[in-house]
Each structure stands twice: as C-alpha cells, then as structure tokens.
Amino acid sequence: MWEACTDVACGNLFAWLNQGPLTLTIFLHTVVVIPMFFIYFQEKKRLEEGGE
Amino acid sequence: MLINGQLKYESQKLAMNYFRVAIVLFGAQLLMGLIAAIQFLYPGFLFELFDFSVARMVHINALVVWMLYAMIGSVYYMIPDETGHEAVGIALGKLAFWILTAAVTVVVLVYIFIQVGSGSESTIWFINEGREYLEAPRWADLGIVAVVLVFYYNVFFTYLKSEKKTGIMTVMVANLFALAGLYLCGMFFTDNISMDQYWWWWVIHLWVEATWEVFVGTLAAYALIKILGAKREIVEMWLWIEVLMLFGSGILGLGHHYFWIGTPEYWWEIGALFSALEPVPLVAMFVHVLYDWGKEQGHAEAGGADTAVKNSPAMAWIASNAFGNFLGAGIWGFFHTLPQVNIYTHGTQFTAAHGHLAFFGAYATILIGMMYLGVQGAYGIKKMTMTFKSKMALFLIIFGVLGMTVALTIAGYEQVLVERADLGGGWDAFFIAQELPWYVQAQAWRLVMGIVTLVGFVYLAWDLLTIGQEVSQKESESVAATA
Amino acid sequence: MSKKSASVWTSIPFWRRSAAWVTGVATVLLIWLTFDTMGQISMGSDEDLKNGVTKRIPAASVINYHIDYQFDDKRGHEVPVIGEKEPFFGKEWSAEEAAKLLHLGKLTSQAKNCMNCHTLLGNGAYYAPDLTKAWLDPKWNDGTMTGITGKASKEEAMAEFLMHPSQYPTHARMMPNLGITKEEAVALVAFLKHMSAIDTNGFPRNFSQSAKRLEGGTHAH
Ligand code: HEM
Numbered sequence: 001m002w003e004a005c006t007d008v009a010c011g012n013l014f015a016w017l018n019q020g021p022l023t024l025t026i027f028l029h030t031v032v033v034i035p036m037f038f039i040y041f042q043e044k045k046r047l048e049e050g051g052e
Numbered sequence: 053m054l055i056n057g058q059l060k061y062e063s064q065k066l067a068m069n070y071f072r073v074a075i076v077l078f079g080a081q082l083l084m085g086l087i088a089a090i091q092f093l094y095p096g097f098l099f100e101l102f103d104f105s106v107a108r109m110v111h112i113n114a115l116v117v118w119m120l121y122a123m124i125g126s127v128y129y130m131i132p133d134e135t136g137h138e139a140v141g142i143a144l145g146k147l148a149f150w151i152l153t154a155a156v157t158v159v160v161l162v163y164i165f166i167q168v169g170s171g172s173e174s175t176i177w178f179i180n181e182g183r184e185y186l187e188a189p190r191w192a193d194l195g196i197v198a199v200v201l202v203f204y205y206n207v208f209f210t211y212l213k214s215e216k217k218t219g220i221m222t223v224m225v226a227n228l229f230a231l232a233g234l235y236l237c238g239m240f241f242t243d244n245i246s247m248d249q250y251w252w253w254w255v256i257h258l259w260v261e262a263t264w265e266v267f268v269g270t271l272a273a274y275a276l277i278k279i280l281g282a283k284r285e286i287v288e289m290w291l292w293i294e295v296l297m298l299f300g301s302g303i304l305g306l307g308h309h310y311f312w313i314g315t316p317e318y319w320w321e322i323g324a325l326f327s328a329l330e331p332v333p334l335v336a337m338f339v340h341v342l343y344d345w346g347k348e349q350g351h352a353e354a355g356g357a358d359t360a361v362k363n364s365p366a367m368a369w370i371a372s373n374a375f376g377n378f379l380g381a382g383i384w385g386f387f388h389t390l391p392q393v394n395i396y397t398h399g400t401q402f403t404a405a406h407g408h409l410a411f412f413g414a415y416a417t418i419l420i421g422m423m424y425l426g427v428q429g430a431y432g433i434k435k436m437t438m439t440f441k442s443k444m445a446l447f448l449i450i451f452g453v454l455g456m457t458v459a460l461t462i463a464g465y466e467q468v469l470v471e472r473a474d475l476g477g478g479w480d481a482f483f484i485a486q487e488l489p490w491y492v493q494a495q496a497w498r499l500v501m502g503i504v505t506l507v508g509f510v511y512l513a514w515d516l517l518t519i520g521q522e523v524s525q526k527e528s529e530s531v532a533a534t535a
Numbered sequence: 536m537s538k539k540s541a542s543v544w545t546s547i548p549f550w551r552r553s554a555a556w557v558t559g560v561a562t563v564l565l566i567w568l569t570f571d572t573m574g575q576i577s578m579g580s581d582e583d584l585k586n587g588v589t590k591r592i593p594a595a596s597v598i599n600y601h602i603d604y605q606f607d608d609k610r611g612h613e614v615p616v617i618g619e620k621e622p623f624f625g626k627e628w629s630a631e632e633a634a635k636l637l638h639l640g641k642l643t644s645q646a647k648n649c650m651n652c653h654t655l656l657g658n659g660a661y662y663a664p665d666l667t668k669a670w671l672d673p674k675w676n677d678g679t680m681t682g683i684t685g686k687a688s689k690e691e692a693m694a695e696f697l698m699h700p701s702q703y704p705t706h707a708r709m710m711p712n713l714g715i716t717k718e719e720a721v722a723l724v725a726f727l728k729h730m731s732a733i734d735t736n737g738f739p740r741n742f743s744q745s746a747k748r749l750e751g752g753t754h755a756h
C-alpha cells in the first residue's frame with residue numbers, strides 16, 4: 001500500500017508519515033485543528049448556561 | 053516631531069525619542085540601498101572603497117534597527133493609554149535608550165570604516181558577525197539583550213500594575229516575550245553551515261512571519277481605537293482571531309526555508325502547506341481594517357460629522373499597511389513558497405522583490421503611521437489632517453517601492469528562466485543572466501524608482517518635522533475664530 | 536437554569552482559547568520536528584566517511600574525497616556523491632586537521648562577509664554567484680581559472696583567486712580584495728568543498744547544464 005520511504009533517513013516518524021503527497025501535512029493540520037471543535041462545544045455550553 | 057510639549061507621560065516622550073532615531077536610520081537605509089543599486093549598474097562605483105557587501109549590510113541592518121526602534125517607540129507610546137499608568141521604570145528606560153543609541157552608532161561606524169576583519173573569533177565579537185540581517189557583532193548582541201530586558205521589564209510590570217488588563221496589552225506582553233527570546237537563537241557560532249542557517253531562520257522567519265506580524269496586529273488594533281474610535285470588544289476579538297491564524301500558519305510555515313539547506317525532505321510538505329496558509333490572516337487583517345473604517349465613517353456621517361478619522365495621515369499609512377501586508381507578504385510570498393517553484397526562484401532577484409514589498413508593506417507603513425500618531429499627541433492636536441507634504445510622501449514612497457518591486461520581479465523572472473531553468477545555475481549561468489538586457493533594464497528601473505522613494509522620504513521627514521506646528525496653528529486659529 | 540442561545544463565533548474567550556491552543560500545538564510540533572532535524576543535520580564523523588555511511592552533512596574530512604553531484608533516480612534530483620580519495624592541497628588531512636581547517640574557513644566566511652554579495656545554500660545576497668556547489672563549478676574544472684591563475688590544481692587556483700580576486704576578473708563586476716591571507720584562503724576552499732558535499736535535496740537543479748552547451752557559444756546572447 002505504501003510507497004517506499006523517499007527520505008534519506010527513513011527511521012523517523014516524520015519521514016515515515018511523508019509517504020505520499022500530503023500525508024504528513026494533512027496529519028499535522030488535523031492535529032492542530034481538531035481540538036478546536038472541543039473548545040467550540042465547551043464554550044457553547046458555557047455561554048448557554050449563562051457564563052460571562 | 054521635535055517637541056514633546058503636550059504629552060503627559062514620560063513614557064510617551066521616550067517614545068518620541070525612539071521615533072526620531074528611527075527616521076534618521078530609515079534615511080540612512082535608503083542611501084545605502086541606492087549605493088548598492090548603483091553598483092549593480094556601474095560595478096566600478098566605490099569599488100574596494102565601499103563595496104556592495106558593505107552598502108548592503110548597512111542597508112539591511114539599518115532597516116532592522118530602525119524598525120525595532122519604531123516598534124519599541126510604539127509600545128512606549130501605547131503603554132500609558134492601555135494601562136492608565138506611567139511606565140514603571142522610566143528612568144532606566146531612558147538610560148537604556150541612550151546606551152542603545154550609542155551602541156548603534158559605534159556598530160555603524162565600525163561597519164563603515166573597518167568593514168571586515170581577519171578570520172578569527174575577535175572579528176565576530178567586535179567587527180561583524182557576517183550573517184545576513186544579524187551582522188551586529190557579539191558585544192552589541194549582548195548590549196541589545198540588556199536593553200531589551202529593560203524594555204520588557206517596563207512593559208511587563210506596567211501591565212501587571214494596570215487594573216483592567218486589556219486584550220491588546222495581553223497579546224503585546226506575550227508576543228514581545230517570544231519576539232525577544234527568538235533573538236537568542238541567532239547568537240552562537242557553528243562550523244556547520246546547515247545548522248547555522250537552521251537557527252538563523254528561527255530568528256528571521258519567526259520574527260517577520262509570526263511575532264512581528266502579531267505585533268502589527270496589536271498596533272493596528274490600538275490605532276483603530278485611537279484614530280477611529282472603533283469598538284474595543286470587536287477589535288480585540290479580531291485580534292485573537294488574527295493571532296490564531298498568524299501563529300497557526302506562520303510557525304510551521306518556517307519549513308519553507310528548509311527546502312534546500314541540508315534539512316530533510318519532509319520540510320517540503322510542511323513548509324509548502326503551512327506557509328501557503330500564511331496569506332489567509334493577511335486577507336483577514338485587510339478586511340478588518342477596511343470594515344472598521346467604513347463602519348465608523350458611516351456612524352460619523354449619520355451623526356453629522358464629515359469624518360470619523362482623527363488623524364488622516366496615520367490612517368492613510370495604516371490602510372496602506374493593511375493592503376501592503378497582503379500584497380507584499382501574502383501575494384509575493386505565496387508566489388515562491390511552494391518547493392516546485394522555489395527550487396528555481398530561491399536566491400534570485402525574485403526573493404529581493406518580495407523582501408522589499410513585504411518589509412515595506414507590512415512594517416514600514418504602519419510604523420510611519422505610529423509616528424504620525426506620536427506627532428498628534430506631542431502637539432495636542434484634536435483632528436490631524438494631511439498636508440501637501442504628507443500626500444507627496446505617501447504617494448512617492450508607495451509608488452517608488454511598488455516600482456522597485458515590479459522591476460526586481462522582472463529581473464527575477466528572467467533569472468529563473470535563463471540562469472536557473474535553462475542553464476541550471478553556476479558561475480557562467482549567473483553572469484549570462486546578469487548581462488541580458490531584461491535584467492539590466494530592470495536594474496535601471498529599480499534605481500530610478502529608488503530615487504523616487506528617496507524623494508518621498510525627504511517629504512516624509514520634512515512633513516513629520518513640520519506638520520505638528522502647521523496643523524496645531526490652524527486648529528488654534530479656527531478655535532479663536534469661532535470664539 | 537434556562538438555556539440561552541448564544542453564538543460562540545463572537546465570543547472572545549473562544550477565540551482566545553483557540554489562539555492559545557493552536558499556537559501551543561504549532562510550537563510543540565516545531566520543537567519536536569527540530570529535534571528530529573537536529574539529528575539529521577548534525578555533522579557526520581570520519582568513521583562514517585570511511586564506512587561509506589551517507590550523511591546529509593558529512594564530516595570535515597570529506598575534503599579528502601572526490602565529490603560529485605549526480606542525478607539520483609529514486610529521489611528524482613541530483614545528490615552529492617562522495618567518491619574515491621583525492622589529495623587536497625597535495626596531501627591527506629587528518630580528521631582533526633580537517634576540522635580545524637573547516638572551522639577557520641567558516642569563521643573567515645563570516646568575517647569577510649561573503650553572504651552580503653553571494654548566496655550560501657541559496658541564502659544571502661544576489662550580487663554574485665551562488666556558492667553552494669562552487670567547488671563543482673565547471674569554471675574551476677575546465678581549465679578556465681587554473682589557466683588564468685597559472686595554478687596546477689583547482690584548489691590552488693581557488694585559493695589564489697580568493698587572495699587577489701580583482702587581479703583575475705572574469706566580468707566587469709569583480710570581487711573586491713578582502714585581505715584574505717594564504718591560510719584563510721586554504722580554509723575557505725575547504726569550507727566550499729565541504730559545502731558542496733551537503734545534501735541539499737537537489738538545489739541547484741540541473742547544475743551547470745550550461746557547461747555542456749556553452750562550448751561554442753550560447754543562444755542566450
Ligand atoms: C511581512 C512578512 C514578510 C516579510 C517581511 C518577508 C521578508 C522576506 C525576506 C526579506 C526574505 C529574504 C530573506 C533573505 O534575505 O534570504 C524572504 C524570503 C522568503 N519569503 Fe518572506 N516575508 C514575509 C512574509 C512571507 C509570506 C507570508 C510568505 C509565504 C506565503 C513568504 C515566503 C517567503 C519565501 C518562500 C522566502 C524564501 C525565498 C528564497 O527561497 O529565496 N514570506 N521573506
């Protein structure tokens with residue numbers, strides 16, 4: 001399924017994630033953005049319950 | 053700009069001193085740029101007396117230093133407004149200003165008269181460090197650290213003292229901490245050139261594409277409240293959104309400098325995609341400034357006033373900042389940020405085109421705007437309007453820098469096609485491309501546009517010196533007339 | 536307590552928390568990546584060279600080897616290839632000697648401000664040619680510069696040029712005399728040779744294609 005790793009040093013996680021176009025960067029963007037959903041719902045609850 | 057008369061706070065008077073030095077260094081920057089630009093066309097000009105490397109070093113160092121001066125000035129200016137207090141350690145702050153200015157003078161004199169040293173540690177310590185933008189010798193680095201500590205002490209403890217901590221000050225305090233800390237990454241020597249450039253970019257990129265951008269966001273927020281009377285809650289909400297987007301894209305966007313310096317291939321992906329998002333916050337900032345302007349103007353007109361703007365030259369420069377930031381950093385930056393493109397544009401005049409428009413559009417503009425705000429305060433002017441000189445300065449400087457950028461873009465385009473794509477780089481390829489008419493003409497236009505910029509600068513300096521007197525006189529005359 | 540309908544999108548706390556979160560994660564990721572990159576860009580050792588272990592940044596003693604820059608099918612661009620041993624300034628340098636030489640070379644490159652005319656690894660100024668692969672430039676290999684300087688080997692020609700650049704002009708735009716001593720010049724050549732062995736992911740691309748075609752003139756003029 002995966003292409004052979006193209007990095008010079010393939011023993012590391014980032015090179016491994018860098019298997020096909022975009023795999024690494026999509027992963028990192030996801031890590032950054034997903035928790036914002038959690039923050040969103042938490043704030044919503046707080047506002048609805050009449051905080052601040 | 054020469055008096056502080058109407059300013060109540062010492063902190064704001066100190067700010068004016070920072071602005072004064074900044075404008076002098078800005079002038080020096082332009083003169084050095086012109087020397088370097090002449091040398092592109094007439095390589096014999098000042099050869100082995102004042103070489104290109106020296107002119108360019110002073111050009112870009114004066115640039116960084118005047119901007120830091122104007123930035124420190126802007127912060128000292130806004131501290132009392134945002135915290136309601138005088139800066140806590142103002143005496144120390146004043147001392148630091150004079151120490152810094154003395155040190156900068158010595159450094160510049162050494163650059164100009166000693167220029168280079170022998171290949172030894174003592175050159176790095178006392179003459180120059182030979183790393184683009186961070187050439188300041190080590191002793192000066194240590195001095196800068198000391199001065200910045202004093203500055204930060206003033207910002208931080210005045211902030212702690214304030215009863216109501218504004219969003220603007222909170223962002224400012226946190227961001228300045230990162231900005232100052234990053235400087236330390238550029239203060240060591242290594243034999244490994246890849247390692248060297250890895251950390252060098254931490255300073256340069258994480259300054260201009262992260263912390264300085266957030267700094268500009270805070271200044272714009274402050275200025276919109278001050279000039280237009282924009283609503284604080286809205287402005288501060290935007291500020292947090294901008295912080296989110298700027299840091300979210302800019303921090304990992306650092307990868308766009310790690311494509312070819314010996315660093316691993318995974319930076320291609322990370323650098324390309326995170327930095328491709330960097331223009332997004334710049335669009336948002338542009339929309340925000342125009343939106344607030346239009347809104348407040350609408351309110352003012354509805355209320356029967358002719359304008360909401362309390363300082364039109366400052367507002368004009370801040371609006372130019374909103375657009376220039378988007379154009380120079382956003383558009384010109386995006387042009388060459390994907391590795392597929394950057395392999396050919398890396399280190400050509402294309403980079404120089406982007407560097408000019410970005411530094412000018414994102415930073416020079418708003419800092420000039422802050423100087424006009426300072427003048428307004430110093431002369432106690434209620435409503436400051438543009439003079440003929442303000443308009444000439446605005447027009448000529450913007451026209452000049454845009455003209456230089458377009459010329460350099462053409463030169464870079466030619467280099468990409470001939471030197472890089474066709475001939476594959478190397479000594480011969482470089483000079484063949486440098487000697488083609490498209491390139492030479494572009495360099496000639498850059499020189500012409502550089503002179504236009506300099507003329508604009510003369511208007512600017514002249515205006516900053518005189519506008520306060522002129523407008524305050526008119527204001528008191530019209531008050532006398534109505535009385 | 537009754538539920539109020541409220542928009543999170545206009546709530547300052549939401550944006551403040553999100554900004555803090557995103558900045559924090561991006562910073563942590565950058566630091567993590569930095570650790571990984573540090574491992575990959577720290578200089579290799581003399582043993583690595585002897586054992587044929589490929590490093591992105593080889594040890595200083597790479598100056599004792601022949602260096603080439605060749606297309607790699609798997610990676611899709613040129614990569615440095617470290618070959619057989621060859622003398623550098625007529626001798627083989629021990630690991631310590633080579634390291635000392637590189638140190639002096641790097642220091643001199645900063646002291647003389649090379650980066651404010653040239654680019655190194657593509658960064659710097661755009662007034663003079665990129666130095667990333669200067670060691671491999673045809674100019675030094677095809678007899679041009681050895682001829683002009685009257686030196687037998689390319690390293691000697693380079694050192695001679697660096698000491699008196701404006702005596703050997705190739706174009707109207709000349710390199711100025713920077714007061715480089717013999718010792719510093721040798722060290723600078725070592726620094727350049729070492730830099731040409733750095734794996735730059737294929738920058739510059741198609742390096743000096745011109746060399747082959749320029750024989751007999753170029754259509755660019
Ligand atoms: C206000 C913000 C910015 C400023 C002041 C700025 C300034 C600069 C400068 C001066 C350089 C040249 C550095 C050198 O001398 O080697 C540079 C390089 C670069 N910038 Fe920016 N920049 C900004 C924003 C951006 C943005 C938003 C992007 C991308 C979307 C970007 C992409 C790049 C790239 C890819 C390079 C490397 C060029 C090369 O490979 O030669 N920049 N920037």
Ligand code: HEM
Pocket residue numbers: 082083084085086087088089108111112115403404405407408411412416453498499501502503505506659660661662
């Ligand atoms: C009188 C107007 C100016 C002239 C004639 C001028 C000329 C030059 C020259 C000749 C260089 C060297 C480029 C090279 O290495 O090939 C340079 C670099 C630079 N200048 Fe200017 N300049 C002028 C104004 C400005 C302004 C207003 C700014 C920013 C606010 C600026 C920012 C820079 C930067 C950031 C670099 C480094 C670019 C890079 O490395 O990519 N200059 N300038």
Ligand SMILES: [Fe+2]
Pocket residue numbers: 257261305306308309
């Ligand atoms: Fe960048």
